[in-house]
Every structure is written in C-alpha cells, then in structure tokens.
C-alpha cells in the first residue's frame with residue numbers, strides 16, 4: 001500500500017540530507033522540524049548549486065547522460081535568466097490511469113505523441129530533420145516550429161506534412177504554437193491528423209485558445225502543469241472534469257500564504273517538492289507560479305489527490321491602485337468573450353495598458369466593452385485594444401498573458417494592499 005504523503009515527505013527529506021550535498025550542509029535547518037517549517041528553496045539557490053550541490057552523491061552523471069538515464073535541462077528563460085538542472089529521464093511522463101483520467105474510451109490510442117512546443121523547449125531538436133526529431137523509440141515526434149510565427153504558411157505546410165507522416169495519437173503542445181499551426185492549416189485548406197486529446201503544457205493556457213483548438217481539432221484540450229526546473233517531474237494533470245490534480249507520484253504542491261505557511265483555498269506562491277525524484281531532489285522549491293490548492297474531491301482516477309488551480313507566473317501580473325491581477329483572473333474575463341483566439345495585456349505604467357488580441361477569422365467582438373471590463377478588474381485607468389495578426393513571443397519564445405513594464409511581482413503586498421517599493 002502507498003505510504004501517506006507526510007511519511008513520504010519525511011523519508012524524502014531524510015534521504016536528501018543523507019545523499020545530497022546542499023541538504024547535508026544545511027542539515028541543521030532540516031533536522032527536527034515539521035515539513036511545513038522547512039526552508040523554502042529559491043531559483044537563486046538552485047542556480048548557484050548547479051549541478052553538483054543538488055545531485056545525489058555517487059551519481060555517475062556523465063555515464064548516465066550517455067546512457068540516457070538523465071539529461072541537462074534548462075528553463076526557457078522567459079521570466080528570468082535561464083536555469084539548468086539535471087533531469088531524471090526515467091520518470092513516467094503520464095499517470096498510469098490513462099485514458100480514464102481524460103475521459104476517453106479504454107481503447108483510445110495514446111501511444112504516439114506529437115510535441116508542439118516553442119523551439120527553445122525542444123532543446124535544439126527543431127533544427128533536425130524528421131528522423132532526428134523522433135524520440136522514445138520513434139513514439140514521440142518533436143515538430144520543427146519556427147521561432148517567429150509570422151514566418152508564414154510555408155513552414156506550417158511542412159509541419160503538417162510531417163505530422164501526417166508520423167500519425168500522432170495525441171498532441172503535447174504549447175497552446176499558442178498549436179493554435180497557430182491549426183489556423184495556418186485551416187487557411188491552407190489542410191487538416192491536422194485526428195487525435196484522441198490535446199495536452200496543453202509549457203505555459204499558462206488561456207481558455208479562449210483551448211476553445212479554439214477544440215473546435216478546430218474536434219477533441220478535448222486538457223492541461224499539464226510542470227516546469228523544466230522540476231528536473232523531470234510533472235506537478236499536475238487536468239482530468240476530464242476540468243480539475244488539475246497534483247500528480248502525487250512525483251510531486252507535493254503547497255500554496256503559501258503571506259507568512260509562508262501552506263494553506264488551502266487561498267491564492268499563494270506555489271512550492272513544489274519533487275517527492276518522486278531522488279536524483280535531483282527539490283524540497284519546497286518556489287517554482288515562480290501562483291495558485292490555490294484545494295482538498296481532493298473528484299470521481300476521476302486521480303480524484304484522491306489535491307486539486308491545484310493555476311493562476312500563472314508571479315511575475316505575470318498587473319499592479320494598479322494597490323491591487324494585483326493574475327493571469328487566471330484576467331482570463332476569466334477575456335476568455336468569456338467569443339471570437340478571441342489569444343490575447344496579451346501589456347501594462348505600460350500605473351495608468352495605461354494595451355490589450356493585444358488575435359481574433360478568430362471573421363470575428364468582431366466588442367473590444368471597447370471588453371477593455372472597459374479589463375479596466376474595472378485591473379484598476380488600470382486606460383486600457384486600449386489593439387488587434388494583431390500574431391503576438392510576439394517573450395524572450396524565452398513562450399507567450400505571456402500579461403506583460404508588465406510596471407515592475408511589480410505578485411507578493412505579500414496583495415493581502416494588505418501596501419504598495420511595494
């Protein structure tokens with residue numbers, strides 16, 4: 001029988017102290033305390049310790065890399081400087097409870113995975129030819145996405161041809177790139193191969209984008225929550241009921257309140273413990289995202305695991321008149337309007353913002369009314385709409401929902417409404 005999570009966490013921390021230099025050196029901060037009182041691990045600490053400080057001792061890392069047991073991964077560097085980790089490649093990429101988790105028939109094919117990500121997430125694989133982009137014994141194809149989506153339809157045609165040659169059962173996709181591909185195919189009169197499900201990953205999923213993909217591809221779009229810094233671990237999967245369940249086989253997720261204590265049902269900074277990975281263990285790592293953790297309540301195969309609601313990056317927020325607005329809060333507003341494929345709110349200063357929108361073909365939503373609602377929600381005095389053919393990606397080639405030049409990251413100030421200096 002599976003151990004309880006508190007016991008697993010205690011054993012995980014003990015093993016980390018015994019085998020990993022960082023935790024061994026800091027053991028006085030880890031021994032004799034309850035898990036909730038253990039130190040939080042920051043990106044700076046992880047960056048400074050790469051690779052040997054966090055790598056379990058006695059790992060023959062170079063021969064393991066050669067044997068494919070681990071690999072060096074980097075974050076995309078969208079929010080900050082790139083961060084490198086040694087990732088465990090032996091961890092399952094999906095829960096064993098498929099296809100029921102996604103509400104698919106028992107015989108739904110899920111073996112062939114087409115990865116549609118930003119070129120930076122593909123780790124250089126995008127530049128390779130077809131054979132060079134096949135992985136996992138040929139069961140996974142990484143599509144060769146362009147760094148610049150305005151590059152046009154010629155690239156899209158080649159990608160679509162590749163996908164038909166491969167014959168995927170599911171897409172594991174950055175939603176912005178997949179929607180660009182599906183819209184490009186549509187305007188070329190081409191179709192994408194039919195798949196069982198699309199798993200949306202790598203960045204915050206806007207509901208409007210998911211909806212557009214669902215209507216173009218004729219299947220559900222469900223989310224995956226992970227991060228490259230989690231060293232190969234997956235933090236949560238969305239079930240067919242629309243709930244993101246913590247993938248407890250690999251991760252324990254806490255949402256920290258203003259005092260740094262984990263709390264249920266309140267928005268906070270997410271701290272993740274990669275309890276399924278003893279190769280590069282992370283204990284209470286501040287991954288940079290915001291969310292709410294709720295007690296389990298679902299009838300799906302992961303229904304016994306807590307639910308986490310993802311609110312986006314802590315750095316992707318607006319700030320005006322003492323109030324923060326997160327990606328999820330903005331999305332509840334913008335994605336409620338029909339006819340928008342994707343969007344980004346750019347906050348220029350305390351009182352001015354631009355809502356960049358990419359419209360679905362032929363759609364004419366009332367953007368003036370939408371911007372008024374965004375002004376109300378964010379307290380940014382003036383938000384102007386701007387229709388774009390494509391949004392430009394961020395530095396790490398992902399797409400943000402909020403870009404702020406106003407220089408404030410979500411923090412403790414939101415509970416007291418004090419202005420951050």
Ligand SMILES: [Zn+2]
Nearest residue numbers: 239243298300
């Ligand atoms: Zn569920």
